[in-house]
Amino acid sequence: MRNLRALDARYHLDLFNGSAQQPSPPAVTTAASQTATQPANSKPAEIAGEKNATSNPAATAAPSQKQAAHAKSPTAMKPTPARRSHIFDPPVDPLRGAFVRSWRITGQTLCADLSKSGLPVGEWKQSALGAGNFECSYEIQKGGNDDPNAASFFIIVRGSPTGELDNIRIKVIMPDNADGRAIGETFVDAVVLLLTETRWLDFETALDAIGKLQDVTLEAFGAKLSFFREFRNDRSFNLQLGLQRKAPEQIRTAIVFDKARWTLPSPPPAK
Numbered sequence: 330m331r332n333l334r335a336l337d338a339r340y341h342l343d344l345f346n347g348s349a350q351q352p353s354p355p356a357v358t359t360a361a362s363q364t365a366t367q368p369a370n371s372k373p374a375e376i377a378g379e380k381n382a383t384s385n386p387a388a389t390a391a392p393s394q395k396q397a398a399h400a401k402s403p404t405a406m407k408p409t410p411a412r413r414s415h416i417f418d419p420p421v422d423p424l425r426g427a428f429v430r431s432w433r434i435t436g437q438t439l440c441a442d443l444s445k446s447g448l449p450v451g452e453w454k455q456s457a458l459g460a461g462n463f464e465c466s467y468e469i470q471k472g473g474n475d476d477p478n479a480a481s482f483f484i485i486v487r488g489s490p491t492g493e494l495d496n497i498r499i500k501v502i503m504p505d506n507a508d509g510r511a512i513g514e515t516f517v518d519a520v521v522l523l524l525t526e527t528r529w530l531d532f533e534t535a536l537d538a539i540g541k542l543q544d545v546t547l548e549a550f551g552a553k554l555s556f557f558r559e560f561r562n563d564r565s566f567n568l569q570l571g572l573q574r575k576a577p578e579q580i581r582t583a584i585v586f587d588k589a590r591w592t593l594p595s596p597p598p599a600k
Contacts, residue, residue, distance in 0.1 A: 496571030
């Protein structure tokens with residue numbers, strides 16, 4: 330009951346004010362009923378009242394004036410309307426939320442699946458950037474560093490120590506030769522695997538543009554996929570896949586469902 334009253338006070342639901350809003354009967358009707366129910370043997374009281382009225386006429390004039398004014402008041406005769414509930418009111422902007430996407434796979438599982446598909450990214454381990462960053466990555470280059478026709482493929486998956494993913498990035502250089510075409514096939518296979526593992530299948534509409542090496546950007550429910558060409562090298566491309574929540578509604582919902590904010594750390598194992 331205390332929780333219901335707290336919700337009622339916060340959202341103005343008026344769950345407990347229904348009985349308090351019942352209109353009271355007019356005073357004139359009550360006074361008339363009291364006069365009608367008086368016994369017939371009240372003559373001594375009436376005589377005493379008449380004597381008091383004769384000695385003090387102002388005392389009898391005041392109640393009669395109040396009763397007349399109360400009988401003439403239109404508001405006293407009409408029942409007070411009940412307060413309207415706020416259940417069906419439009420949502421309040423500071424409380425508004427939105428549907429947001431989240432990663433449906435952990436960093437450990439994604440790195441293992443990438444390794445099984447032929448991309449030996451290694452295990453999910455601590456990054457050189459700091460203790461709070463974990464990653465797995467893989468890089469291959471066909472051709473020398475000074476070779477302008479060298480092809481290369483690089484992928485990195487970043488996230489938290491618990492396995493929560495942050496972003497995925499792929500960078501490829503695909504010259505118009507056999508090595509470039511081989512790297513291109515590896516790149517497309519990796520993109521298809523990522524979209525399948527994350528279950529963001531609506532982003533598969535970008536595969537046609539990626540196959541044609543055209544810039545494309547897709548955003549939906551706080552997730553973003555972007556594929557673009559580098560301006561310094563027209564055969565170098567980047568693909569980025571991650572969560573990008575910009576709208577206040579998306580940020581608010583993400584905070585509510587952030588496990589790091591409402592879960593307690595596990596106790597240390599017993600020795």
